[in-house]
Amino acid sequence: MWQESTDPRLGYGTAGFLQAMAELGHGFFLPDKESPVKAEETRSRDVGAAPIAPVSGACPGPNGGGSGESGRLEANGAAAPGRVTLERVRASEEVEHYIERANEILGTVGYTEHGRRHHSLCARRAREILEQLGRPQRVCELGEIAAYLHDIGNIVNRNGHAHSGALLAHSILCGMGMPVNEVTEIIAAIGHHDEADGFPVNAISAAVILADKSDVHRSRVRETSTINFDIHDRVNYAATRSVLSVETRGSEMEQAADEAEVKCPVAGLITLHLTIDTSISPVMEYFEIFLPRMILSRRAAEKLSCVYKLQVNGAEFL
Numbered sequence: 001m002w003q004e005s006t007d008p009r010l011g012y013g014t015a016g017f018l019q020a021m022a023e024l025g026h027g028f029f030l031p032d033k034e035s036p037v038k039a040e041e042t043r044s045r046d047v048g049a050a051p052i053a054p055v056s057g058a059c060p061g062p063n064g065g066g067s068g069e070s071g072r073l074e075a076n077g078a079a080a081p082g083r084v085t086l087e088r089v090r091a092s093e094e095v096e097h098y099i100e101r102a103n104e105i106l107g108t109v110g111y112t113e114h115g116r117r118h119h120s121l122c123a124r125r126a127r128e129i130l131e132q133l134g135r136p137q138r139v140c141e142l143g144e145i146a147a148y149l150h151d152i153g154n155i156v157n158r159n160g161h162a163h164s165g166a167l168l169a170h171s172i173l174c175g176m177g178m179p180v181n182e183v184t185e186i187i188a189a190i191g192h193h194d195e196a197d198g199f200p201v202n203a204i205s206a207a208v209i210l211a212d213k214s215d216v217h218r219s220r221v222r223e224t225s226t227i228n229f230d231i232h233d234r235v236n237y238a239a240t241r242s243v244l245s246v247e248t249r250g251s252e253m254e255q256a257a258d259e260a261e262v263k264c265p266v267a268g269l270i271t272l273h274l275t276i277d278t279s280i281s282p283v284m285e286y287f288e289i290f291l292p293r294m295i296l297s298r299r300a301a302e303k304l305s306c307v308y309k310l311q312v313n314g315a316e317f318l
């Protein structure tokens with residue numbers, strides 16, 4: 001984990017770049033690189049690997065009392081009345097106001113679109129990732145809720161938005177009566193989604209990271225007149241297609257695992273397919289600004305026992 005400036009608009013400097021290249025396996029020594037063995041140990045503690053059972057200790061409800069009953073599942077796994085779902089979260093005026101206003105505020109300071117489009121896309125992708133890897137239904141639901149809420153902290157400030165967003169989500173979800181063990185996994189995922197200081201701490205977190213970092217697209221650029229002097233706008237505007245695929249079997253996945261020298265069993269291959277208009281931005285600019293995101297995405301894939309690949313214009317880069 002490098003310690004240099006983490007503002008995505010400022011870049012990472014030479015030392016950060018060298019460390020990033022080392023983590024991507026380009027021949028530089030990196031003492032804290034996670035070994036396959038360590039990764040396997042981490043996976044064995046993965047709370048997302050098993051259904052999340054409700055616990056009796058629940059969040060304080062909207063009036064300060066425990067309200068965990070409303071988030072319980074029936075014995076057959078069917079939704080009990082009051083179960084917190086993405087639909088309920090989306091219906092919250094508080095949530096929608098945070099997302100809308102945060103998006104407006106980010107616009108005033110020059111960031112790309114972070115509105116309902118981004119949150120909805122991330123929610124859908126996070127759920128699809130978990131579903132395709134066979135995770136339990138409730139884990140998939142928690143993944144999409146976490147992804148839908150992951151950027152609400154921008155209402156406070158871009159700096160530290162993952163942390164403030166986690167606290168906001170805690171308040172919102174506890175107010176809805178979600179069991180504390182579910183809230184815990186969601187706020188951990190939100191608090192660890194940013195490449196500045198994030199890490200895939202559970203399966204939900206990994207899915208949120210992969211979904212969030214895959215959303216590179218020209219539709220996120222608010223003002224095309226900025227693309228000549230703003231590299232983030234230029235790279236996003238150059239991205240005309242962004243698709244995240246998950247393959248869970250087949251020779252291509254096994255070959256990818258061999259190439260990545262993964263020693264432990266691999267559950268799948270997660271690939272980000274980008275189409276970049278190089279007349280607008282050279283591919284190198286994508287790497288220049290998104291290298292930390294790629295590293296975090298690779299770690300997230302590993303958390304899900306998967307290999308991460310990046311294809312740009314049909315060519316494989318990772």
Ligand SMILES: [Fe+2]
Nearest residue numbers: 118150151212
């Ligand atoms: Fe995001």
